[in-house]
Amino acid sequence: MNKTSTLVECDTMVEEEIIRRAVQGDLDCFNQLVELYQRPVYNLCLRMLSDSGAADDAAQETFISAYRAICRFRGGSFKAWLFRIASNACYDQLRALRRRRTTPLDDLTLEMESPLPTPEDCAIRHEMGEEIKRALDALPHEQRLAVILRDIEGLDYTEIAQAIGCSLGTVKSRINRGRAGLRDILRHRRELLT
Amino acid sequence: MFRKKNECDKIKEMLSPYIDGELAVSDVCKVEGHVAECEACRAELDSLSETVGLLRQVGMVEPPRSFTIAGPVPARRSMPLPAYAALRAASAFATLLLAFVFIADASGAFGGADGTVLNWSDQDRGSLCSSVTEPGINESDVSSADYLSANESAEGVGIGTGSSVEKSSTWPVLQLEIGLSVAAVALAGASVFFRRRSRMAGVRVEIDDEASR
Numbered sequence: 113m114n115k116t117s118t119l120v121e122c123d124t125m126v127e128e129e130i131i132r133r134a135v136q137g138d139l140d141c142f143n144q145l146v147e148l149y150q151r152p153v154y155n156l157c158l159r160m161l162s163d164s165g166a167a168d169d170a171a172q173e174t175f176i177s178a179y180r181a182i183c184r185f186r187g188g189s190f191k192a193w194l195f196r197i198a199s200n201a202c203y204d205q206l207r208a209l210r211r212r213r214t215t216p217l218d219d220l221t222l223e224m225e226s227p228l229p230t231p232e233d234c235a236i237r238h239e240m241g242e243e244i245k246r247a248l249d250a251l252p253h254e255q256r257l258a259v260i261l262r263d264i265e266g267l268d269y270t271e272i273a274q275a276i277g278c279s280l281g282t283v284k285s286r287i288n289r290g291r292a293g294l295r296d297i298l299r300h301r302r303e304l305l306t
Numbered sequence: 307m308f309r310k311k312n313e314c315d316k317i318k319e320m321l322s323p324y325i326d327g328e329l330a331v332s333d334v335c336k337v338e339g340h341v342a343e344c345e346a347c348r349a350e351l352d353s354l355s356e357t358v359g360l361l362r363q364v365g366m367v368e369p370p371r372s373f374t375i376a377g378p379v380p381a382r383r384s385m386p387l388p389a390y391a392a393l394r395a396a397s398a399f400a401t402l403l404l405a406f407v408f409i410a411d412a413s414g415a416f417g418g419a420d421g422t423v424l425n426w427s428d429q430d431r432g433s434l435c436s437s438v439t440e441p442g443i444n445e446s447d448v449s450s451a452d453y454l455s456a457n458e459s460a461e462g463v464g465i466g467t468g469s470s471v472e473k474s475s476t477w478p479v480l481q482l483e484i485g486l487s488v489a490a491v492a493l494a495g496a497s498v499f500f501r502r503r504s505r506m507a508g509v510r511v512e513i514d515d516e517a518s519r
Contacts, residue, residue, distance in 0.1 A: 143374040154369035168370060175373045244360060262326065263361035269328045288322040295357040 131190050135182055142182065146175050149191065152265055153198050159260045160202040162249055166209060170201040177201065192267065192274035199257055199275060206253065247297040255290030262287050313340065317347050321354050390500060397493035404486040407479070416477040 127148070133141040153174055157167035174197050185193060248256055254276075261267045261275060272283045317340045323329045324337045341348045410416060 139375065139377075146374045147372070150369050150373045151366060154373070155366050158367060164370070171369065172373055175375065179375055240360070241364065244364060259361065263358055264364050264366075269323070269326070284323050284328070285319070287326075288319060291322055291354050291357050291361075294361070295353050298357065298360070299353075 127190070131185070135185055137183065139179075142179055145190070149194055150175070152191075153194060156195060156198050156260060156265055157202055157205075159248060159264060160199075160253075160257060161205055161209070162245065163209065166205045170198065170205045173201045173204070174198040189271050189274060192271040195261065195265070195267070195271075195275035196277060202257070203253070243298060244294075247294045250297055251290055251293050255286050255293060258283060258286035259290035259294065263291075314344060314347055317341070317344070318350055321347075321351050324351070325355055325358055390497070393493060393497050393500065397490065397497050400486055400490040400493055404483065404490050407483055407486060411479050411483065416479050 127145075130141045130144050134145055150171065154167060154171045157170040157174070158164065161167050161170060174194065177197050177200075178194055181197070248259070251259065257276065258272060261272045262269075267275065269280055269283050269287075272287075273280050276283065276286075317337055320329060320333055320337050324334065329337065341351055
């Protein structure tokens, strides 16, 4: 067994202990989980909603709902469980946004990661991020959620099935269709893909 | 050619799981074998891989603030689940009861112990007639005049002509029907209102239970 896998196992054991204590009602332990997961949860909400204010609300609602429900957490992937609550919070926010029919004031742009942050790279990355954001926004909600969970949040298919609340077959289908849709939308920007 | 197209469609459905390493070994061999021969599927695989590569370069944004919970969480804004369930059950019960009363009323089951009914019409005459005549006498043997005299002599029963009612029944059927209708509509309306309110508040009533499954 190598050193990296031992460290991962240690982290998993520590997290399981924190979850166990949080389930018993320890607020400090729950807040440790919040600190651990607030970045991926906020990013999921941001990618789904494209509105930083709504994403902030959805993320806060996610953790409040999770705190209320954690006593009923019955094991399995905590991340997938939390993302399911976050997905529901996002759908609620999407409904609210649709009712209000507002356009986000802050035009969020996805920033691309690059090891070479020259000005030219920054401009290209900014443009690329903008195109991907528009393409993601054009996808149906279910496909967008599946693609974000897989390609941006890095969940495996089983965790995605748990987070979305559907079968593995549906997950595969949504990811496949979502990626193909994105590819088609981005195709006219062929230079981004070459 | 048709067979070939079907095979390509099947392979295309497996391309994303193939990229993610989520395919069984036998399917991996199938995909690799097909892609080596089929140019269209190879192009599809390449373009999907490039799209995935782009998506995976998307950076994570730091949250603008911490979402830690400072103290006790305020009470849920939506209606608690047991109360909501009770409201729905009461609504269903009122509707069923209303349906029962309607059916019973239509079939004339609200005749009192002394043979009174609220709504009497020519159609009801036969059944009422049999209830006021002595056992053993056929309906056909009782003429309208006999019928009226028999009813007039019956204590506590007053019958007018046609479909009018002279005396109120011991069963306030109409009031019961109106009351139940109002109750059913009010309960159903309250259920819908609280359901919508809980959604607008951003908290779905069943979210916690669903998520914790």
